[in-house]
Amino acid sequence: MTEIYAFLEVQYKPNIHQTSFVGEKCFVYLTMITPDHIKESICISKLSAGGISEPALQEKYIRQFEKWLNWGHHADMEWLKRTKEDRIDIRNKFPWVKSVLVVLDNYFNDSLPTHNGIKITRYAMGQDYHDIVEKKLRTVFAEIKKVDNCIEGKIFVDSGPVMEKAYAEQAGLGWIGKNGVFIGEGIGSYCFIGILLLSIAVQPSDKTVNRCDSCTLCIERCPNQAIIDPGLIDAGRCTAYLTIEKRGIFSNSEKTYLNKWAYGCDFCQEVCPWNHKWSKITPDPCYYNRKEQIRTYIDLGNQGNMDKFNRVFKNTAIERLSFKRMQRNINAAL
Numbered sequence: 001m002t003e004i005y006a007f008l009e010v011q012y013k014p015n016i017h018q019t020s021f022v023g024e025k026c027f028v029y030l031t032m033i034t035p036d037h038i039k040e041s042i043c044i045s046k047l048s049a050g051g052i053s054e055p056a057l058q059e060k061y062i063r064q065f066e067k068w069l070n071w072g073h074h075a076d077m078e079w080l081k082r083t084k085e086d087r088i089d090i091r092n093k094f095p096w097v098k099s100v101l102v103v104l105d106n107y108f109n110d111s112l113p114t115h116n117g118i119k120i121t122r123y124a125m126g127q128d129y130h131d132i133v134e135k136k137l138r139t140v141f142a143e144i145k146k147v148d149n150c151i152e153g154k155i156f157v158d159s160g161p162v163m164e165k166a167y168a169e170q171a172g173l174g175w176i177g178k179n180g181v182f183i184g185e186g187i188g189s190y191c192f193i194g195i196l197l198l199s200i201a202v203q204p205s206d207k208t209v210n211r212c213d214s215c216t217l218c219i220e221r222c223p224n225q226a227i228i229d230p231g232l233i234d235a236g237r238c239t240a241y242l243t244i245e246k247r248g249i250f251s252n253s254e255k256t257y258l259n260k261w262a263y264g265c266d267f268c269q270e271v272c273p274w275n276h277k278w279s280k281i282t283p284d285p286c287y288y289n290r291k292e293q294i295r296t297y298i299d300l301g302n303q304g305n306m307d308k309f310n311r312v313f314k315n316t317a318i319e320r321l322s323f324k325r326m327q328r329n330i331n332a333a334l
């Protein structure tokens with residue numbers, strides 16, 4: 001096989017799709033997904049950007065993740081600890097993976113001022129992002145399969161043991177900011193990350209540089225001092241954790257960490273100079289088409305009932321929160 005590669009003068013080993021012998025002749029069928037294929041599939045699916053990473057994560061990501069868990073900064077998110085081994089090596093669970101396609105999708109939209117000052121993160125203003133990005137990734141996969149129908153794949157959008165930000169960085173799409181959020185080159189951080197594991201080797205994309213440099217605005221301005229080290233968030237002090245992930249009632253000190261946010265928090269992204277420079281309203285209205293309904297609901301404060309919650313938040317990310325926790329958040333934020 002080495003001779004064939006040398007003969008083809010390819011820089012990256014193509015995948016042997018099939019070999020067959022006819023008499024003394026050996027026919028080798030190659031499958032090669034090029035950066036152009038990837039670019040085209042990203043364009044067709046209307047995603048903002050895409051790149052390729054190797055399945056192995058660099059040591060620095062693994063060390064940082066372990067440090068974070070060992071220090072207990074994951075708060076009550078025990079599921080992160082339980083799935084640690086799978087997260088640090090995706091091939092534990094999916095041994096067939098040869099490359100990781102990472103996509104970004106811009107969801108930036110105008111913020112939502114409510115009359116009572118209660119705030120909701122920009123990312124929850126439309127349909128559930130898991131569904132939107134997953135659908136677009138299915139289109140990407142269908143395009144790739146046109147090259148070779150035998151390619152296997154698996155899609156994740158915040159739905160499995162995958163270190164999405166680390167892969168996005170390895171795929172050359174931008175960098176992990178000091179605020180712990182991934183900043184897409186030319187896009188900013190108001191973007192979701194989606195993953196498509198592929199059973200075929202594809203040449204990894206070139207890396208980009210970390211442009212946070214000496215800026216520490218996010219660290220200084222977080223009202224809860226939740227960013228304890230560049231890129232390391234103490235979830236127990238993070239408004240996003242408290243309002244989205246935390247179950248049960250808030251302690252008195254937790255209540256003081258809400259700062260009028262009833263679902264998620266965008267504070268450390270709002271202050272980021274790269275967002276001021278790059279953020280543009282998303283071309284996909286699905287990301288903000290529930291804005292008015294949500295605004296009206298929040299304006300009503302705690303007068304909602306469960307039926308109303310179900311109606312307003314059906315098929316949004318907030319639906320996962322449940323009526324009870326939403327009321328807990330609104331009451332505490334007020």
Ligand code: B12
Pocket residue numbers: 060061062064065068077080121122123157158159160161162163164165166176177178179180181182183189190191192193194230231232233235238240241244245263264265266268
């Ligand atoms: C757990 C989780 C949370 C937790 C913990 C947050 C965190 N920063 O880890 C909580 C509930 C707090 C949370 C909040 C939010 N989340 Co969240 N969350 C996740 C989840 C499920 C896992 C992340 C994880 O593994 N964290 C563990 C930490 C240790 O890993 P890490 O952050 O990747 O840490 C890396 C860096 O530190 C890096 N590193 C190593 N060395 C160094 C050195 C330096 C100097 C730096 C800067 C970094 C660095 O290596 C580490 C390992 O990869 C991902 C989805 C996924 N499967 O990846 C979504 C995800 C990260 N969340 C997302 C979003 C949108 C948010 C919020 C913005 C929502 C909101 N508006 O309220 C906030 C942001 C809060 C913040 N400042 O981080 C998006 C982020 C998109 C993006 N552009 O980055 C993701 C990727 C989901 C998705 N598919 O789009 N989240």
